Amino acid sequence: MSVSALSMYQSCPPGLTSANGTACNAATCNSTFVAPDARVPKPTSDRQCSSCDAGFGGVNCNVCQSAGSCQARKSSLGLNTPNALFGQNETLVCHKQPSAVHTTYIDCNVNQLTVNGVYPGEMRMTLSKTYKPDSFSETGLASWPQESNTALSQVWLNGVEQFYCQAAGCSAKNSSSTLSPQGDPVLGSSLWTCTSLQCYCIPGTAMCGAGSLDLSPVINKLNGTLTMPCDYVDPNNATATSHCAFRGELLNNFLGEGGLPLDNCQFGSCITQSDLDEFYATGAGDGDAQGSGSSLSKAVIAGLVILGVAVAALLALLLFGFWQQRKARRLPKCAGQGPVGLQWEHLNYTVPLKKRFGRRNKKVDNDDLDEALPSSSSHEGAVAHLDSPALDHHDLSVVRNSSGSIQPGCMVAVLGPSGAGKTSLVEILAGRHKIGRISGTIRSIEASLAPETGHPSRRTIDFIDQEDALPAFSTVREALQMAADLSLPDNVLRAEKREIVDTVIHQLGLERVANKRIGDASRRGLSGGERRRVSIGCALVSRPRLLIADEPLSGLDAFSASRVISAFRELAAGSQLGSTTVIVTVHQPSSEIFYTFDQVLLMSQWSVIYHGPPADSLAWCERQGEQCPRGHNVADHLLKIASHTDGSSCNSGGEKLHEKRSNLSTVGSPSGEGSNGLPAENPAIAAGPAWEKTVGGSSMSTFMTQLTVLSRRNFITARRDPAGALAHILGSAIIGLIVGGCFYQVSLTIAGFQNRVGSMYFLFILLSFSALSAATALTKSRSLMMRERANSLYGPTAWLVSYVAYDALLLRVIPALLLSTIMYWMVGMQSRADYFFEFILIAILFHLAMALYNMLLAALIEDLSISILFAGVFILFNIGFGGFLLNLNDLRGVFRWLQWVCPMKYALEAVASHELEGLQLIDQVGGVSISASVSVFSGNLFAFKPDAFYRDLLVLALGFVVGFFALLVGAVGWRMRERR
Ligand SMILES: Nc1ncnc2c1ncn2[C@@H]1O[C@H](COP(=O)(O)OP(=O)(O)OP(=O)(O)O)[C@@H](O)[C@H]1O
Numbered sequence: 011m012s013v014s015a016l017s018m019y020q021s022c023p024p025g026l027t028s029a030n031g032t033a034c035n036a037a038t039c040n041s042t043f044v045a046p047d048a049r050v051p052k053p054t055s056d057r058q059c060s061s062c063d064a065g066f067g068g069v070n071c072n073v074c075q076s077a078g079s080c081q082a083r084k085s086s087l088g089l090n091t092p093n094a095l096f097g098q099n100e101t102l103v104c105h106k107q108p109s110a111v112h113t114t115y116i117d118c119n120v121n122q123l124t125v126n127g128v129y130p131g132e133m134r135m136t137l138s139k140t141y142k143p144d145s146f147s148e149t150g151l152a153s154w155p156q157e158s159n160t161a162l163s164q165v166w167l168n169g170v171e172q173f174y175c176q177a178a179g180c181s182a183k184n185s186s187s188t189l190s191p192q193g194d195p196v197l198g199s200s201l202w203t204c205t206s207l208q209c210y211c212i213p214g215t216a217m218c219g220a221g222s223l224d225l226s227p228v229i230n231k232l233n234g235t236l237t238m239p240c241d242y243v244d245p246n247n248a249t250a251t252s253h254c255a256f257r258g259e260l261l262n263n264f265l266g267e268g269g270l271p272l273d274n275c276q277f278g279s280c281i282t283q284s285d286l287d288e289f290y291a292t293g294a295g296d297g298d299a300q301g302s303g304s305s306l307s308k309a310v311i312a313g314l315v316i317l318g319v320a321v322a323a324l325l326a327l328l329l330f331g332f333w334q335q336r337k338a339r340r341l342p343k344c345a346g347q348g349p350v351g352l353q354w355e356h357l358n359y360t361v362p363l364k365k366r367f368g369r370r371n372k373k374v375d376n377d378d379l380d381e382a383l384p385s386s387s388s389h390e391g392a393v394a395h396l397d398s399p400a401l402d403h404h405d406l407s408v409v410r411n412s413s414g415s416i417q418p419g420c421m422v423a424v425l426g427p428s429g430a431g432k433t434s435l436v437e438i439l440a441g442r443h444k445i446g447r448i449s450g451t452i453r454s455i456e457a458s459l460a461p462e463t464g465h466p467s468r469r470t471i472d473f474i475d476q477e478d479a480l481p482a483f484s485t486v487r488e489a490l491q492m493a494a495d496l497s498l499p500d501n502v503l504r505a506e507k508r509e510i511v512d513t514v515i516h517q518l519g520l521e522r523v524a525n526k527r528i529g530d531a532s533r534r535g536l537s538g539g540e541r542r543r544v545s546i547g548c549a550l551v552s553r554p555r556l557l558i559a560d561e562p563l564s565g566l567d568a569f570s571a572s573r574v575i576s577a578f579r580e581l582a583a584g585s586q587l588g589s590t591t592v593i594v595t596v597h598q599p600s601s602e603i604f605y606t607f608d609q610v611l612l613m614s615q616w617s618v619i620y621h622g623p624p625a626d627s628l629a630w631c632e633r634q635g636e637q638c639p640r641g642h643n644v645a646d647h648l649l650k651i652a653s654h655t656d657g658s659s660c661n662s663g664g665e666k667l668h669e670k671r672s673n674l675s676t677v678g679s680p681s682g683e684g685s686n687g688l689p690a691e692n693p694a695i696a697a698g699p700a701w702e703k704t705v706g707g708s709s710m711s712t713f714m715t716q717l718t719v720l721s722r723r724n725f726i727t728a729r730r731d732p733a734g735a736l737a738h739i740l741g742s743a744i745i746g747l748i749v750g751g752c753f754y755q756v757s758l759t760i761a762g763f764q765n766r767v768g769s770m771y772f773l774f775i776l777l778s779f780s781a782l783s784a785a786t787a788l789t790k791s792r793s794l795m796m797r798e799r800a801n802s803l804y805g806p807t808a809w810l811v812s813y814v815a816y817d818a819l820l821l822r823v824i825p826a827l828l829l830s831t832i833m834y835w836m837v838g839m840q841s842r843a844d845y846f847f848e849f850i851l852i853a854i855l856f857h858l859a860m861a862l863y864n865m866l867l868a869a870l871i872e873d874l875s876i877s878i879l880f881a882g883v884f885i886l887f888n889i890g891f892g893g894f895l896l897n898l899n900d901l902r903g904v905f906r907w908l909q910w911v912c913p914m915k916y917a918l919e920a921v922a923s924h925e926l927e928g929l930q931l932i933d934q935v936g937g938v939s940i941s942a943s944v945s946v947f948s949g950n951l952f953a954f955k956p957d958a959f960y961r962d963l964l965v966l967a968l969g970f971v972v973g974f975f976a977l978l979v980g981a982v983g984w985r986m987r988e989r990r
Contacts, residue, residue, distance in 0.1 A: 022046040037070035037071075041083050043150055064083065065080070072138075072278075073115045075104070077103055078104070110139040117136050117275065124265070128222060129221060159181065175210070178205065180202055182202050184198055217229070236257070237269075240252065255268060350454050352593075357450035357452070359448050360446050409617075419584070419590075421608050425645060428597075430652060433595065437990060471556045475797065481528060484527070499711065507551075514577070517576070518573060518577060546577070549801075556591045557581065609623055609624075711804070734820075743832065745829065746829040767926075769837045770925065773830060778885045782885075786878075810982050826857040827854060848959065888915075894918060913970045918952075920963055923959045
């Protein structure tokens with residue numbers, strides 16, 4: 011007798027015997043009570059047993075048929091006689107469900123279109139599942155050296171065994187999903203899962219060599235995990251049959267995710283009534299109660315872990331923020347900080363007129379200047395030490411060798427004709443980032459030595475720009491309140507801030523428009539003059555130690571202008587927060603306004619030609635031989651002189667004028683100063699190592715305050731201008747319905763497969779295009795952010811976090827959620843809750859990744875048209891390398907690598923791994939019915955890995971979303987700062 015190839019077939023299991031030199035390969039017509047040696051083989055000429063033992067059925071007669079058949083058989087065999095071995099009360103019953111209390115036998119019809127087509131005839135599979143061995147002494151059932159938790163199976167074609175399999179390490183769990191077609195009573199199923207599957211193809215049989223297709227290479231290689239789901243049968247229906255499946259990894263690759271589908275299954279096992287009662291009472295037996303809780307999929311766990319880490323990080327950030335805010339609110343108020351004056355020496359500013367190839371337009375900061383330009387050295391000497399600050403014919407000198415000083419608490423006007431260099435000078439003094447080259451030194455002059463409290467109580471400098479940049483959707487009061495919240499320290503109470511805002515509104519005469527929206531060029535709100543006053547108000551509420559205002563009076567009527575000047579005067583005079591040094595550039599001040607200033611600084615053609623009190627200016631005019639006619643506005647006369655000295659007059663008498671300038675620039679030091687312009691009376695001089703850094707330093711408010719204020723403003727904007735959010739949300743719902751309609755309920759044909767794949771592809775392309783709005787939205791908010799950041803109202807991180815949170819929630823998460831949900835159900839994707847939620851998660855992550863990429867572009871590139879161009883190229887790259895258009899397996903060299911930086915590849919692979927899983931196509935090709943598993947060819951078609959969902963999710967979340975966000979933080983910090 012030949013020995014079986016599988017260890018569990020050494021001694022024949024019930025229903026099998028050895029005949030004709032084969033090992034356990036012959037079916038018997040005996041019941042499970044007959045020992046292997048006594049079994050009679052079915053004649054090979056018969057397709058099936060002409061008669062099984064009474065009460066038993068199936069290919070090899072080991073499936074009991076009715077409740078009493080086991081006991082009847084036992085009695086007929088005389089096993090019921092009371093003796094030492096058999097208990098009197100042990101009645102055997104037939105358990106007709108797939109769950110194994112001891113060993114259960116199953117007999118099914120194999121129903122697989124392709125297999126049945128290739129091997130015509132009656133194909134059946136017999137299976138036995140053993141939870142624990144039967145005890146012969148209790149039941150009289152034949153025993154064999156079977157092991158607990160094992161499974162055996164045989165496949166029969168026309169009554170001839172073709173191949174058989176064994177598996178060990180089996181466990182069972184109940185499941186609510188069934189294999190039966192819809193409409194059948196749903197009773198759930200028993201899922202039997204085993205490890206170490208082994209199969210053996212019997213040589214010479216139709217399936218293993220003798221037929222048209224030899225399956226031996228496949229069958230002999232079957233290994234790994236075996237899963238056998240079987241539906242429970244309706245206990246009220248004696249003739250009911252059910253469905254099962256035989257699934258293994260290799261088998262599924264060959265036949266599709268459904269494995270070998272089995273129908274018309276009957277189950278039967280003889281067990282004692284007491285075992286059955288115990289089984290139903292305790293759920294013992296094959297462990298139907300075991301593992302009834304479904305485990306979470308890896309992807310859900312991964313998503314939860316990522317979400318958990320993100321939420322924990324966010325919470326930690328928030329907690330730290332709250333703690334910092336609380337600490338800042340409790341700090342004692344520091345009242346001792348007085349105004350800050352300025353002293354500057356040999357200040358030069360040049361801008362390149364032409365970009366020089368291969369030479370960076372390096373900005374020389376004051377660190378360099380201090381090293382290269384000791385304050386005692388002459389201007390010419392200094393130039394020689396600097397990184398080419400010297401003028402060449404490509405440079406335009408905008409500020410020339412300017413020196414001067416402004417005492418703390420003074421109110422100074424910078425006068426001069428248009429183009430004289432006023433803006434450039436005050437911007438440099440205010441520490442704004444300039445694109446040209448600056449040389450010279452700037453020092454701050456402290457009015458008093460403030461007691462060291464460890465924290466600043468007032469911001470050093472505030473700068474009012476020549477052009478207004480205000481939040482269009484905020485009201486005047488909201489804008490001022492926001493400026494107060496951000497520019498005053500957290501330890502100033504909210505009520506105090508409100509009081510300051512009210513005072514400023516009153517000072518600037520803005521009561522009438524206090525609750526009016528500011529508006530912008532496309533949505534008119536305030537008039538130009540009103541907007542100007544709001545800009546001034548935003549600076550006034552912060553009560554800085556030095557206020558520099560560039561053309562604050564332009565566009566104002568005389569009355570409004572004098573109101574603004576009075577407000578500046580009040581600021582300079584001081585409040586309980588201390589007084590302020592005010593520097594203002596003005597074009598044509600009225601006489602009244604002119605004399606309000608403590609000092610006037612007159613500029614002509616990029617140099618300061620007069621610096622002194624307004625009252626001394628008349629005498630100075632006389633000294634220049636340009637006496638001011640009686641009744642004339644002195645300011646106008648000064649401007650006339652300044653205008654004469656530039657342009658043509660300069661050309662005609664350049665030498666003389668230069669001499670004049672040299673003399674004039676030291677004229678008129680304010681009282682208390684020495685002739686060198688330095689303060690005479692021991693004020694502290696803080697030598698600023700880098701002026702820009704000193705004055706453009708950190709914000710006064712804490713990160714949490716900045717975040718709250720900015721988020722509130724975003725929320726107000728979204729409420730008052732809902733068009734953007736509505737367009738995204740409604741748009742995605744409508745597009746979802748249209749696309750869902752086009753791909754409605756895809757079928758399982760080849761065309762349906764094309765549509766299923768197409769719908770996924772379409773979804774991600776739609777999301778890519780929808781993410782373009784991230785670039786335009788960021789570009790729109792760019793100028794206001796850069797202006798406010800330059801004024802140190804907040805840091806780039808607070809702005810970015812509030813901006814991304816607003817954009818992500820309203821414009822990415824909700825639309826992606828809507829679009830993918832509508833499409834998922836309309837297209838008819840897998841109706842599994844875990845797959846649905848994972849699909850949505852991938853859609854949201856992809857949308858976020860694309861949006862962050864577009865924001866990154868907009869942050870790096872100021873020109874929107876260029877950002878959109880690059881965004882479009884990236885979409886094209888995604889479409890190409892996503893995996894549906896180009897076959898990624900066929901790409902060569904470096905192009906093959908590109909797929910790893912393509913977010914759409916990961917998104918498509920992740921959703922396809924679920925949506926194509928177990929998909930069995932049934933169609934007609936040239937009149938021939940075909941049935942094919944998508945998994946057989948999807949790997950070749952798309953180069954997608956079927957089990958890559960977990961990896962794809964992590965790459966999308968951590969690589970692209972977190973990665974792009976990190977790059978965006980860097981890009982905003984580096985690129986979204988003002989440079990003039
Ligand atoms: N970055 C720059 N590139 C080219 N030219 C510049 C640059 N900055 C300033 N200038 C030039 O320097 C000169 C002085 O400019 P600035 O804006 O300082 O003058 P202004 O006195 O403030 O004029 P206005 O009163 O008209 O505002 C102008 O001719 C201006 O065109």
